[in-house]
Amino acid sequence: SFSGGSDKVRYFMNLGYMYDDKPNFMSGQDKTRYTLDTNIASDITKWFTVKGSIKYIRNVSDTEHGQPWMGNFLLVPSIMVAQQSNGEWGSIAGGKQATQSFITGNPLRALSNKNWSKSKTEETMYDLGFDIKPVKGLVISGQGVFRGQEYKGKSYTALQDEVKTFETGTPIGGTGTYTNSMSMNWSSVTRMLYTGTIKYDWSNSIHNITALAGTSYEHYKYEALSAGRKNFPSDALEDLNGGSNAGKDLSNGGGMTEYKILSYFGRINYSLMDRYLLEANIRADASSRFYKDNRWGYFPSFSAGWRISQEEFMKNISWINNLKIRASWGTLGNINNVGNYDYFQNYNLGSDYNFNDEAVKGILESKPANLGLGWETVALTDFGVDIDLFDNKLSIVADYYIKNTSDILLGYNVPVETGIWSAPSQNIGKVKNTGFEMALTYRGNVGDLKYTVTGNIATNKNKVVDLAGSDDIISNGGDKIRFILREGEPIGSFYGCTRPAPTPSGQSRCCPCPLCRFWPGPWWCSSSSPAKTASWRAALWISATAPRCAGGGWTSPCSRGFSQCEIPPWYHLLSAVGKSVRFRGKDGLYAALIPRRGKPMGGGRPANRGRRNMGFSTPFEVVCIYGCSICPFTQH
Numbered sequence: 001s002f003s004g005g006s007d008k009v010r011y012f013m014n015l016g017y018m019y020d021d022k023p024n025f026m027s028g029q030d031k032t033r034y035t036l037d038t039n040i041a042s043d044i045t046k047w048f049t050v051k052g053s054i055k056y057i058r059n060v061s062d063t064e065h066g067q068p069w070m071g072n073f074l075l076v077p078s079i080m081v082a083q084q085s086n087g088e089w090g091s092i093a094g095g096k097q098a099t100q101s102f103i104t105g106n107p108l109r110a111l112s113n114k115n116w117s118k119s120k121t122e123e124t125m126y127d128l129g130f131d132i133k134p135v136k137g138l139v140i141s142g143q144g145v146f147r148g149q150e151y152k153g154k155s156y157t158a159l160q161d162e163v164k165t166f167e168t169g170t171p172i173g174g175t176g177t178y179t180n181s182m183s184m185n186w187s188s189v190t191r192m193l194y195t196g197t198i199k200y201d202w203s204n205s206i207h208n209i210t211a212l213a214g215t216s217y218e219h220y221k222y223e224a225l226s227a228g229r230k231n232f233p234s235d236a237l238e239d240l241n242g243g244s245n246a247g248k249d250l251s252n253g254g255g256m257t258e259y260k261i262l263s264y265f266g267r268i269n270y271s272l273m274d275r276y277l278l279e280a281n282i283r284a285d286a287s288s289r290f291y292k293d294n295r296w297g298y299f300p301s302f303s304a305g306w307r308i309s310q311e312e313f314m315k316n317i318s319w320i321n322n323l324k325i326r327a328s329w330g331t332l333g334n335i336n337n338v339g340n341y342d343y344f345q346n347y348n349l350g351s352d353y354n355f356n357d358e359a360v361k362g363i364l365e366s367k368p369a370n371l372g373l374g375w376e377t378v379a380l381t382d383f384g385v386d387i388d389l390f391d392n393k394l395s396i397v398a399d400y401y402i403k404n405t406s407d408i409l410l411g412y413n414v415p416v417e418t419g420i421w422s423a424p425s426q427n428i429g430k431v432k433n434t435g436f437e438m439a440l441t442y443r444g445n446v447g448d449l450k451y452t453v454t455g456n457i458a459t460n461k462n463k464v465v466d467l468a469g470s471d472d473i474i475s476n477g478g479d480k481i482r483f484i485l486r487e488g489e490p491i492g493s494f495y496g497c498t499r500p501a502p503t504p505s506g507q508s509r510c511c512p513c514p515l516c517r518f519w520p521g522p523w524w525c526s527s528s529s530p531a532k533t534a535s536w537r538a539a540l541w542i543s544a545t546a547p548r549c550a551g552g553g554w555t556s557p558c559s560r561g562f563s564q565c566e567i568p569p570w571y572h573l574l575s576a577v578g579k580s581v582r583f584r585g586k587d588g589l590y591a592a593l594i595p596r597r598g599k600p601m602g603g604g605r606p607a608n609r610g611r612r613n614m615g616f617s618t619p620f621e622v623v624c625i626y627g628c629s630i631c632p633f634t635q636h
Contacts, residue, residue, distance in 0.1 A: 001037075011040045028064040028111070033057070047133045055125040066115040066158075068107035075105050081166075082108040089163045091172060103163050103175050113177070114158035114235045123149045137201045142194075149189045156182045158235045182240055183228035183251075192219045208271040215264050222257040259340050260288040277305035277326075285333050290373055291343045297375035301330025322388035329382075333375040337409050342425040345369040367422040374427055379404045395441040403433040404465075410473060410485070428468035431491060435460035462490045 001014035016035035034057070041051040080093035080102055089109045091098055129143035162176035197214035228251040229243025243249060263285045270278045280302050286295040305326040308314060314323070346367035352359045384399040408429030414420050439456040464487050467473065473485040484493050 008043045009040070010042075011038070013038045026067060026111070029067065030062050032060045049131045050128075051130070052128040053125075054127075055123075057121075057123040059119075059121045061117070061119045063115075063117045066110045066113035068110035069105070072105040072107050072110070076102050076107065080106070082106055084166050086166075088166070088169075091163050091166050097165065100172070100174050103172065109163075113160050115156060117153070117155035119151070119153035121149065121151045123147075139199045140197075141199070142196045144195075145191075145193045147189075147191045147193075151185070151187045153185045154182070154238075154240075156180070156232075156235075156238075179230050180232050180235065181228060181230040182232065182237075182243060183226065184240055185224070185226045187224040188222070190219075190221050193217070206273055208269075208274070210269040211267070213266045215262075217263075218261045220257075220259050222255070224253075224255045226253045227251065257340055258288075262286045273310075275307045275310045277303075277307070279303045281330065283333070285375070287335055287338075287375075289335055289338045289340055289342065290375075291371040294372060294374050297333040297377070299331040299333050299377070301328070301332075303328035303330070319390055320387070321390075321392050322386065324386040326384045326386070327382065328380075330380055332378045332380070334378060334405075335375065337376070338373070339425070342409070343370050343373040346422060366420065368420065368424050370424055370426055372427075373409070373425060374407060376405065376407050376409055376427065379406070393443050395443075396438070398436070398438040400436050401434065405429075405431045405433075410467070426468070428466075429464070429485075430466040431462065432465050433460060433462050464489055464491060 001012070003010075003012040005011050014035070014037040016033070016037075018033040019030065020032075021030045036054065036056040038055075039051075039053040041049065043049050077093055080098055081090035083090055084092075089103075090106060091103055093099075093102055124147070126146045127143070129141065132140040134140070157177060157180060159180045160177040162171035162173065164171050193216065195214065195216045197212060199212045200210070202209045227240060229240055230249040231244035231246075232242050234242075237243075263283065265281070265283045267279065267281045281300065283299045285297050285299070288295070303326065305324055307322070307324045309320055309323040314320065345365055347363045348366040349361075349363050351362050351364040353362045354360070381402040382399055383401075384397070387396040388394070389396075406429075407427035408431060409425055409427055410429045411423030411425060414423060435458060437456070437458045439454065441452065441454045443450070443452050445451065464485055467485065467487050485491065486493065
């Protein structure tokens with residue numbers, strides 16, 4: 001790398017090259033990386049500056065033969081024979097026939113096959129900008145950024161004979177590769193971003209004003225193509241056309257995604273004697289994800305602050321270094337949960353119709369259009385205080401907030417009789433969050449050793465306010481219903497069946513709940529009429545997933561983390577082993593929070609997310625870890 005310049009021109013350039021012939025500690029692979037990074041800035045005049053940069057990265061990968069999956073080194077036992085004394089690949093482990101997974105996972109055998117792959121990825125970024133300062137305090141800025149990424153890859157899977165048993169030489173089914181194939185993939189991602197701003201600063205001994213206005217435009221586009229063929233006459237061919245032309249041996253695919261966002265924004269800040277602070281913002285955003293007549297959203301915000309510590313009546317209180325109270329209200333738009341084409345009608349192929357007693361291919365509308373789809377809006381009210389005490393050794397930051405999210409995009413439940421396969425997307429949800437956050441920091445020293453201790457706590461209460469008359473919305477994870485949206489309950493509430501404690505005497509095991517599909521579990525009911533004698537509720541809200549209270553802390557230079565969360569008072573924590581959290585209630589029964597049979601939910605310390613926490617609510621009943629395949633929790 002090198003850099004230099006003069007009073008008016010400054011530049012920097014860096015070139016990089018890296019070659020790795022064993023990136024995964026195995027032969028037959030090599031990776032090459034080239035990089036270029038350049039920056040230049042020039043003061044054309046005292047009031048006009050131009051700056052730009054170019055960045056380029058190229059990664060090339062080449063694999064000459066098969067490569068074993070790294071997990072196979074852990075899967076295949078060390079007692080397995082990798083290659084027999086007769087030259088055949090191993091089929092014996094511990095003196096007996098090895099399992100098929102051990103045989104196919106043999107790392108040495110994987111290295112011997114004639115598979116190969118080649119790929120190239122290129123990333124480029126061009127950045128050009130300018131600053132114009134026509135008068136004191138006024139800055140006009142513009143910037144254009146282009147980012148592109150292109151990927152090209154080709155891979156080949158060769159034939160491989162089945163492994164034979166060591167004793168008889170009989171081929172073992174399922175251990176070979178019976179059809180060779182080649183595939184090619186190409187993808188391109190481009191993103192263009194343009195920003196223009198005008199900023200003006202003015203101040204005197206009493207007043208300070210800053211104003212900003214600007215616009216931005218973003219254009220994202222993704223494209224992909226893929227093709228493949230099977231049944232090549234030779235492993236030496238590298239041209240895709242060398243494969244079979246039969247329809248069953250051909251494959252192709254592709255995809256495309258594109259969206260655009262246009263924004264206008266403005267901000268004004270006012271400070272009186274650096275003591276009384278005001279700020280106002282306005283944004284106008286338009287997104288291609290909405291119909292052209294409904295693309296714009298408008299989002300204002302306001303805030304005010306008062307530095308009480310700078311008032312005359314605070315001058316004699318030496319142990320308070322800073323005391324500031326603040327309040328704010330504002331709105332923001334969100335499209336993270338909006339698909340690029342949610343307002344379009346969706347059609348499905350493969351729907352046959354009967355015309356003149358013959359099946360005719362057709363299409364049907366699987367999801368109706370919604371031209372009224374719009375922005376999800378978040379309105380946040382916040383009251384806070386900042387305090388620094390004892391020569392800035394102790395700092396306290398506290399906030400109370402009310403967050404209302406409206407027009408949340410959800411799939412509105414419709415009767416199946418309508419023939420609609422997918423629930424139409426509509427702005428129907430309203431959610432309210434309230435909570436308190438506080439962080440304390442202490443800075444001290446012991447001699448020349450300086451240290452910092454920080455602790456924080458956050459509470460949150462979350463509730464679904466409105467679903468626009470929709471029935472309960474149940475999130476489905478495969479065949480296991482996990483969560484439910486219900487008015488008046490927190491987001492992320494668990495959904496399942498509950499049962500009273502088991503009484504196995506004279507009864508048989510079964511599952512009366514229609515959601516459980518008679519999964520074997522601790523269900524006890526009358527063998528003659530299980531549905532009548534069993535007490536169950538198929539649509540029961542059980543509990544929320546996130547803690548109502550979370551905290552954390554750290555120290556430096558020696559740090560140790562801790563966390564805590566609020567448990568309902570009649571529950572106490574029994575154990576936290578791995579990721580399974582278990583509780584015991586006043587009736588002595590156990591409960592375990594797991595999303596599906598045999599796998600615990602992701603746990604660990606609760607994240608101190610503050611406004612993002614959804615709240616932890618008291619379960620209706622104790623929930624056990626056994627039971628049905630659909631319900632995430634079932635009651636003993």
